[in-house]
Amino acid sequence: MKKLTLKDVAKQLGVSTATISNAFNRPDQLSAAKRTEILDACKEIGYTGPNRAAQILRKGQSNIVALVLADSLDYMVTDPVASTFIQGVSRVLRENQKHLLLYAGDSDSITDVVDFVDGFICYGAPRNDALSTQLNQQGKPVVTVDFNLEGRPAINIDNEQASYEVAKAAIKPGDRVAILGLRLIDSPSTCRIYDSPLLNAELSITHRRLDGYCRALKEAGIQVAPDWIWNLPENAGVYAVQAAKEVLQSSPRPDVILCMSDIIALELLQCALSMGIDVPGELRITGFDGIEEAARTRPNLATVCQSSVQKGMESARLLLSGETASVTLPYELKLGETI
Amino acid sequence: MKKLTLKDVAKQLGVSTATISNAFNRPDQLSAAKRTEILDACKEIGYTGPNRAAQILRKGQSNIVALVLADSLDYMVTDPVASTFIQGVSRVLRENQKHLLLYAGDSDSITDVVDFVDGFICYGAPRNDALSTQLNQQGKPVVTVDFNLEGRPAINIDNEQASYEVAKAAIKPGDRVAILGLRLIDSPSTCRIYDSPLLNAELSITHRRLDGYCRALKEAGIQVAPDWIWNLPENAGVYAVQAAKEVLQSSPRPDVILCMSDIIALELLQCALSMGIDVPGELRITGFDGIEEAARTRPNLATVCQSSVQKGMESARLLLSGETASVTLPYELKLGETI
DNA sequence: ATCAAAAGGTTAAACGATTTAGAACGTTTA
DNA sequence: TAAACGTTCTAAATCGTTTAACCTTTTGAT
Numbered sequence: 001m002k003k004l005t006l007k008d009v010a011k012q013l014g015v016s017t018a019t020i021s022n023a024f025n026r027p028d029q030l031s032a033a034k035r036t037e038i039l040d041a042c043k044e045i046g047y048t049g050p051n052r053a054a055q056i057l058r059k060g061q062s063n064i065v066a067l068v069l070a071d072s073l074d075y076m077v078t079d080p081v082a083s084t085f086i087q088g089v090s091r092v093l094r095e096n097q098k099h100l101l102l103y104a105g106d107s108d109s110i111t112d113v114v115d116f117v118d119g120f121i122c123y124g125a126p127r128n129d130a131l132s133t134q135l136n137q138q139g140k141p142v143v144t145v146d147f148n149l150e151g152r153p154a155i156n157i158d159n160e161q162a163s164y165e166v167a168k169a170a171i172k173p174g175d176r177v178a179i180l181g182l183r184l185i186d187s188p189s190t191c192r193i194y195d196s197p198l199l200n201a202e203l204s205i206t207h208r209r210l211d212g213y214c215r216a217l218k219e220a221g222i223q224v225a226p227d228w229i230w231n232l233p234e235n236a237g238v239y240a241v242q243a244a245k246e247v248l249q250s251s252p253r254p255d256v257i258l259c260m261s262d263i264i265a266l267e268l269l270q271c272a273l274s275m276g277i278d279v280p281g282e283l284r285i286t287g288f289d290g291i292e293e294a295a296r297t298r299p300n301l302a303t304v305c306q307s308s309v310q311k312g313m314e315s316a317r318l319l320l321s322g323e324t325a326s327v328t329l330p331y332e333l334k335l336g337e338t339i
Numbered sequence: 340m341k342k343l344t345l346k347d348v349a350k351q352l353g354v355s356t357a358t359i360s361n362a363f364n365r366p367d368q369l370s371a372a373k374r375t376e377i378l379d380a381c382k383e384i385g386y387t388g389p390n391r392a393a394q395i396l397r398k399g400q401s402n403i404v405a406l407v408l409a410d411s412l413d414y415m416v417t418d419p420v421a422s423t424f425i426q427g428v429s430r431v432l433r434e435n436q437k438h439l440l441l442y443a444g445d446s447d448s449i450t451d452v453v454d455f456v457d458g459f460i461c462y463g464a465p466r467n468d469a470l471s472t473q474l475n476q477q478g479k480p481v482v483t484v485d486f487n488l489e490g491r492p493a494i495n496i497d498n499e500q501a502s503y504e505v506a507k508a509a510i511k512p513g514d515r516v517a518i519l520g521l522r523l524i525d526s527p528s529t530c531r532i533y534d535s536p537l538l539n540a541e542l543s544i545t546h547r548r549l550d551g552y553c554r555a556l557k558e559a560g561i562q563v564a565p566d567w568i569w570n571l572p573e574n575a576g577v578y579a580v581q582a583a584k585e586v587l588q589s590s591p592r593p594d595v596i597l598c599m600s601d602i603i604a605l606e607l608l609q610c611a612l613s614m615g616i617d618v619p620g621e622l623r624i625t626g627f628d629g630i631e632e633a634a635r636t637r638p639n640l641a642t643v644c645q646s647s648v649q650k651g652m653e654s655a656r657l658l659l660s661g662e663t664a665s666v667t668l669p670y671e672l673k674l675g676e677t678i
Numbered sequence: 679a680t681c682a683a684a685a686g687g688t689t690a691a692a693c694g695a696t697t698t699a700g701a702a703c704g705t706t707t708a
Numbered sequence: 709t710a711a712a713c714g715t716t717c718t719a720a721a722t723c724g725t726t727t728a729a730c731c732t733t734t735t736g737a738t
Contacts, residue, residue: 005694016718021696030716052454053401054694057392058723063451064440073429073439083416090412094443099452100412101403102429103438112402113438115391115724178344270635293632296609355688360726369686393724397693454694488719 013041024049031281041237056116063098063139065089065319066117068135070105070124070147075236077102078293079263081308085123085145088312096320100229107131114138119319121145127205143319145311148203153324157331159205162304163212163258163288170256170286170302170339173220178228178247178254179213180240180264185231190242192227206260211289213258228254232264240267248272255284256339262287262294265301269338284339290332299337306331342384352380372614395455402437404428404658405456407474409444409463409486409573414575416441416549417639418602419630420647424462424484427651435659446470460484460654464543465476482658484650487542492548492663494654496670498544501643502551502597502627509595509625509641509678512559517567517586517593518552518601519579519603521545524570529581531566545599548627552597579606587611594623601626601633601642608636623678629671638676645670 010017015038022029023038042049048075056062067089069076076082086100103110105126111134119141126132134279135142136149144154171177183206185193210229217224230247232239244267247257259265265287269279269320277283279299287294306329314327349356349495354377361368362377381388395401406428408415418607425439432439441455442449444465450473456564458480462497465471475488510516522545524532549568556563569586583606586596598604604626608618616622618638626633629644643667653666 006696007694017695018697018719019717022717034716048450050696051694052451053396053399054454054723055696056455057396057725058694058696060392060723062392062455073433074426077416077422077429078419080417083422087413087416090416090443092443094412097451100441102425102430103439104433112436113389115393116395116401176457245510328681345726346724355686356725357727358687360688364726373686389726390724393693394726396695396723397725397727399693 003051006043007048009042009045009047012045013038021050060120061118061160062116064117065093065098065100065316066101066103066110066113066120068103068110068120068126068131069121071127072106072302073104075234076105076123079235080293081235081261081263081289082123084308085312088309088314089121089316090312091309092313092316092320098316098318098320105131108163110134110138114140119143121315121319122147122149123315141319141322143315145315146205148205153318154289154326155311155318156205156326157304157306157329157330159208160212160215162306162331162333163209164216165333166286166288166302166304167213167216167258167327168219169333169335170258170284171216171220171222172255173222175220175222175255176228176252177217177222177224177256177258178230178250179210179224180232180243180247180257180268181210182232182235182260182264184229185211187231188233190230190232190239190246192246193229193231209260213316235261235263237263237267241271244268244271248275248277253277253283257283257285259285259287262289262291262301262303263339264296265303266294269297269299269301280338286339288335294336295302295334301334302336302339303334304331305334342385345389348381348384348386350375350428351384360389382665387564400457401455403440403456404432404437404655405440405442405449405452405459407442407444407449407459407461407465407470410466410573411636412441412443413461414573418574419632420574420600420602420628421462423571423647424651426459427653428655429651430648431652431655431659435655436653444470449473453479458482458658459490460658460660461486462654480658480661482654484654487546492657493665494650494657495544495665496643496645496668498547499551499554501645501670501672502548503555504551504672505625505627505641505643506552506555506597507558508672508674509597509623510555510561511594512557512561512598514559514561514594515567515591516556516561516597517569517589518563518593519551519569519571519582519586519596519598519607520549521571521599521603523549523568526570527572527577529569529571529585531585532568532570533565548599560565574590574600574602576602576606579603580610583607583610587614587616592616592622596622596624598624598626601628601630601640604640604642604677605633605636608638608640619677625678629673633675634673640673641675641678642673643670 006017006020010020023035090100106128124146125147142152142154148154230243265285271283272279272283287301287303290303294301294303345356345359349359362374369425429439443469461483464486481491483491487493569582606622611618611622626640626642629642633640633642
């Protein structure tokens, strides 16, 4: 029993294929009576509608949106920030009957999907520079989130200002301050940055965070040596542990450690507590993102709350609307118990 | 500047379209020399390969696998069990150059994707029975995880035995025992089950867990009243809180509470601790799944550890291999500090 | 020298729809 | 009466490939 095609149906009903197609897609092209007659007959004989694969080819539209996640999907999916973002995206896509294709940002190329997806939402800078280039040159809509791509609409919070504020709240003049940063330089493992060249400094949001920290430090008259800035290649606990150990063992130990994500900060906090260090008495810690777990820990984390769900929803909305203006979303300072 | 097609390229190179196609898809159909000549020429003139949309139609194969998640994507993506599962799936798909389409299990129908995806991985029973039926009747491969679909290969652990073991470890004769269950009955909100008809009891894995609990209880000579079994509609903290409050306020309070997931158990634990109840002194708690957070809490949770990543990898592998035999994966009992 | 099989290539028919241009027809309007 | 028009439907081109069938030329074995 082969699958029915438009042609089969047309033959059976004694009308042209165009009419059947119109019955499904363009109600204004035929009389209402004929339309319901056709639709009923289709249901009767078990034709569920035009074949989607053929539609994709012919219409050049698939209703599939690719969500390009920085790095491999491996890390991204379990990252609470990324996964709530996905949640937001999926919600809006679903409302609009679109489908969600997860795409790894560490892929070589988008050639294997660009022909059939309707657009791209890009979450975080792809590991692979070639991918960014391809995304920018290809003709379909792109929305970027937490990073920037020339000429494409972006969704961000004001990372510089937010980081400035949280840092300012945490530090006092004379403090020794360390920073646990994220993707500041191109390195596959956790390390101090020393004088390594900064990565994509122009368009990277973590560099904006660094800018914000530095502004607050400067105002307080504090200097940070590059070897007190750590770099993590991805936002995952496994990388954070190593940095946490190193920074906590340095002597003299910092008074304040500014972390570019809650994941990092929480790992650090746990590490510190297990070493018997009093937080915030002996050590103050700030995070970034405002994930749920950060509010559940004792002491709970001082951080910058941003709504990942909202980001996701906004990015999907933006992509579907075709608007080209970038969006800056609000954030909220949460001065928890770690400063 | 329009996009190049196979035809354009063929004309330019003075060969047939079939040869170009073969150069890309079937190296054995033409001489190696000609092949590299063609491939080089394509690179030169900027033809990146056959249009994927056309390929999908013609070949009837898209390299897209739909991951059907029980319920809406909203909850699933942030659930650590589900997201590590996705991680496993995505890893194997990526190794095999397949793409991942996230599909909501609370959808009405799969007609909008069935024409172009290569197969389905179904994680948890879809909310919508019609969807299960459609999945089963449609012709493409299906692999089910944590639920069963007649005649389709499934991936599960031995839920009955695992639940039996963890319950047995937690209870002593004479205990008062409550159960916080998951999807046992069809209800949109948290409630006690009383005498409500069980949902999909045959094929549901949470009913297997219930069976396991009951076996252990029976052996210990303990009876559970239906009104001491709660049902949560989805595995999310928001539903767990309500059940936790209710069960902890009942008097006399249970000595042991068996939870069908760690998410539920952790919410209960937090609730109990904040009420000043000593765990495990006054109350013992067991979970299910073995999520990371369960190991991080104080006291850490007694639970059944199963590897979601492995489940994900295995399910993708199974789908791609075309094998039809179901798989039973191992689990590990972790007798933490809550019993 | 002969012949079957293999190699390397081409032609043309699918794959299953959408959509433009225009035919057929009844109804107004000048 | 005929031109003009709106409506409803059809024919045919198109989307960009893949692949079965076919035709030549080489190759290898006898």
